[in-house]
Amino acid sequence: MNTYGRIFRVGIFGESHGPCAGVVIDGVIPGIEINRSVFEEDLKRRRPGISGTTSRAEQDIPEIVSGVCNGVATGAPVTVLFRNTDMRPEDYEKFKEVPRPGHSDFAASVKYNHYNDMRGSGPFSGRLTVGLVAAGAIAKKMIGGISINAYVKELGGLRDESEWPSAIEKARREGDSLGAIVECRCSGVKPGLGEPFFDSVESCISHIVFSIPGVRGIEFGDGFSASAMRGSEHNDPFCGSDGKTSKNGSGGINGGISNGNEILFRVAFKPASSISKMQRTYDFVREEMTALGISGRHDTCFALRAPVIVESVAAIALADLMLVAE
């Protein structure tokens, strides 16, 4: 359940305020260079610190404890640990009584018979995406000529990037949070990846994208707007012998199979659920409505840190699709 992939397999473990977050990566091609600097750039992009993100200060130092010898992958499972250092587990006790709206507190409590780790949402925390980024960094090295690029396309409903800083600042001041849309482009993907049933490229990518906390939707190519188009408008004529199409409205995928064009998708992130602004919600102990304000260190717009995570999961999905196709 906590594993993704068929040949390139990624397993996630850890908790937000436990000893560590970590990842086991199986199917790494032997001989690939793996050391701390491989992860550095991507980890930096994920790290909080930019305006609008949490003040939790984790160093995110990757500890490679298996699968690497003399700086290269041996072919055995690669395990990377990220020790947690800046933990404040005491912040979370009260959410057993008053589950936070939009959080997993209630659902997890039912699922795990109240034994779930509440500290910082435990295994549900965005903290665990550090493992996805580590696996993604290795995946990127494995998929060679493919270039993956994700970026915030829209923030708080605003497309004009120049308006974002003030929107974030305003939300922060009001103890509120903002959502965003992240767009991802994967170029250099060869045609022929994926299956008609059930492992279409869209299926494989959406499966892992929806494990990123806070995702509400995904669309490929023209996406939802295609539903309002006519066939003659949406159809994407081929324009050359390499399979290139003129508009790529299908996002690089036909019938679930990559067609050699850019794989293009967009991911909708909700605004962070943790806000200091007062909310009315239910107290499960006192059995009455109550007011809840969530203090602590939270992102005003965690989606600002999401592009590298989206890139990482895309790289993981493509690495697996490529190994399966070979």
Place this chain on the structure above:
Amino acid sequence: MNTYGRIFRVGIFGESHGPCAGVVIDGVIPGIEINRSVFEEDLKRRRPGISGTTSRAEQDIPEIVSGVCNGVATGAPVTVLFRNTDMRPEDYEKFKEVPRPGHSDFAASVKYNHYNDMRGSGPFSGRLTVGLVAAGAIAKKMIGGISINAYVKELGGLRDESEWPSAIEKARREGDSLGAIVECRCSGVKPGLGEPFFDSVESCISHIVFSIPGVRGIEFGDGFSASAMRGSEHNDPFCGSDGKTSKNGSGGINGGISNGNEILFRVAFKPASSISKMQRTYDFVREEMTALGISGRHDTCFALRAPVIVESVAAIALADLMLVAE
């Protein structure tokens, strides 16, 4: 690859214009009544014939060839065949030279080294969804108290149902096609299904939804519109001890886990790629652009037949999630 699910497992096989479409369903609870009439209503909803759909006339008679004895499931894999009767394979030869825009012709040809079955798109055809509907009918019987209801929410960009018939008629006359958005509601789902990584409820549903031909996007709860909301607006306060929330903007899922509210998602369908209207596209043999009009029997708006397919895959995903959770 052509199998979905961990405990409730569904395998699809067959081709549009080969001998049959079929499905193998593993993990069926022994004792469930299975006979032709179990499939009848759902198959009827999928069948063409309503305005705006193809004139291909398949009887869709389910032939149950394994897993059932004396009218009840035995616990062994249930296999259901649907013989193809109204085939016209000769329609498709030319698409080897001039792949249809928006179709799998080109991508499949690369993937399968030109050995792919082109007849009616072979295994990529919407015809294969008949197997999904058969599996869904059994899944619905397995998930007891859950009620699943899908319907066209928007057609050709129009929300007002009264405008659809004329829009369809106009598109049909012009040899064009229309897309649609299908909304699906699953009520009665108990809290606690799904996993934080990687098998979130959204992951499991989106994975199988994206194997339905023609899907361009999926969103849960507030979906893409959540990305333009503030946390205080999107957050969904609990309002009772059963976990019911006031707005269900998360679509019944928190942290990947069902929270007991209605699971709500929307699926964007593109307009059908097969249109009789002339299109300019590439001739891979003559290596030049050419004009292509696709005759044959095609849906003006195949999404009209899609709700029951969306219901079916939702039922399959939920049946598997429930068996895993037990």
Place this chain on the structure above:
Amino acid sequence: MNTYGRIFRVGIFGESHGPCAGVVIDGVIPGIEINRSVFEEDLKRRRPGISGTTSRAEQDIPEIVSGVCNGVATGAPVTVLFRNTDMRPEDYEKFKEVPRPGHSDFAASVKYNHYNDMRGSGPFSGRLTVGLVAAGAIAKKMIGGISINAYVKELGGLRDESEWPSAIEKARREGDSLGAIVECRCSGVKPGLGEPFFDSVESCISHIVFSIPGVRGIEFGDGFSASAMRGSEHNDPFCGSDGKTSKNGSGGINGGISNGNEILFRVAFKPASSISKMQRTYDFVREEMTALGISGRHDTCFALRAPVIVESVAAIALADLMLVAE
């Protein structure tokens, strides 16, 4: 559950006295020639008729209903059906009350809550191995240079082949049955297949070998006799740069990985459980011991038909290991 393999995937369905036995084979390399004659020779070896086997007369005509177009594999799942024709379901009713010793009657009845198909042991029947043989015939075509050869090594405890006919005839006359040991050699397997944990070559082969009905044990290379050897005696020195060893006591596998030598294993088959000789066993309805003699058409030594089945599952396991390794 009823599927084997990761990339080359085989799913079995059907019942002994239901409409058919069948198999779905996923991951077949496109372009491989597939027609009835591909299966013929292996099916013939599996068919009863030789002395010491059942008189049930099934034609075993393979009906290829998907995945093949113009006589070659398309890359889509290949489904093969074998219609049952010579059924006598009425033979089996009484075993609900008096489960046959050595048969699955009792265990299956508990597992499937008494809904299991008792007719000819339903899905537990040796009849279903016809699907394994069909999948094996395709697997053999996929694994090119590998040659697989299985044969009865020992029958009824006798190593001298010349003594078998009289032993079989004697057992048959006395209404009894005989076991056997089948040995299998796979030559031409390249080194490097398999995984240390958990998918060793032995793990993958033993997994599928133990789904053949009636198997009691499996050993590789020196097998159980290795446990009585010293290291200096069992160790297998390399004797050339291609990795060939002098004794192959490890059966072509070191550390779970193929080493380029012949993969050699032996499978122990029990004597058939169905015997006409009277047995004392429990009557679950009358709650007392009773006498049971099983009439019908049964093999005196079904292991005579087993070598081709052992070859088939070895081919399936190796095809999957090779596709994973590529």
Place this chain on the structure above:
Amino acid sequence: MNTYGRIFRVGIFGESHGPCAGVVIDGVIPGIEINRSVFEEDLKRRRPGISGTTSRAEQDIPEIVSGVCNGVATGAPVTVLFRNTDMRPEDYEKFKEVPRPGHSDFAASVKYNHYNDMRGSGPFSGRLTVGLVAAGAIAKKMIGGISINAYVKELGGLRDESEWPSAIEKARREGDSLGAIVECRCSGVKPGLGEPFFDSVESCISHIVFSIPGVRGIEFGDGFSASAMRGSEHNDPFCGSDGKTSKNGSGGINGGISNGNEILFRVAFKPASSISKMQRTYDFVREEMTALGISGRHDTCFALRAPVIVESVAAIALADLMLVAE
């Protein structure tokens, strides 16, 4: 590949002379008490030190880094690390040139394109079974009423336990090693676990047993000796309404399904490949035969440490079978 199980999933990682050996265990029932003492007894049984085993001195202190909060399982993946402390990696360099007979050196080198970790056999080492034992300790807690007991049945071909010490001492003095047969009994297993195809109880157990280094064979119930029996002799009459049989020659399994009797199997372990006695083998650099004596710290009879490992993998297999069946 390095994962076993469908619902109770165990992933192994680490190397003999790298930083650690470890295990990730998914599907642990929330609320189960997990602390160091849970592992203590089983780890002690696996630890070297008894006569006939290696002098490598690892403390085997389990470091629980995920999935546990306040001493109980939370339902998230449980990760346990065992830091390596007593490493001598320099011992292994020469085996790149002269692969050790019976070891994975050569096969792994081909598989991993010479990037494999040679130090102490890297991920192929018996060291990694420490993770199996940790997972097994948790599995044992999950399978409640089932009691699993494994023991050395035969050592160096000797059934009489009183002869073992002198046999071991003799082999040790001569720089040689001994094999053994380990027998395992699982009582209290409820009937109905397993599948006819392909996940029979034997398939699931043999799959994981063959990932224990040094296993050459496995047999259930009467095992290989059944092949020399007659049906009337091997058949196992029921003798009571709970499904108990009189002889349990089928080892508690009929048709791949547990029948409620004791699950009984035997595992053949080869003698350790590492012996100090001189062997003639191939030098892959000089391309000639050479003499090889393996110094270092090795077990004369590692099978003495194997019973707890066999118990552990049996517990893992049964835990998964039970969760699937529920």
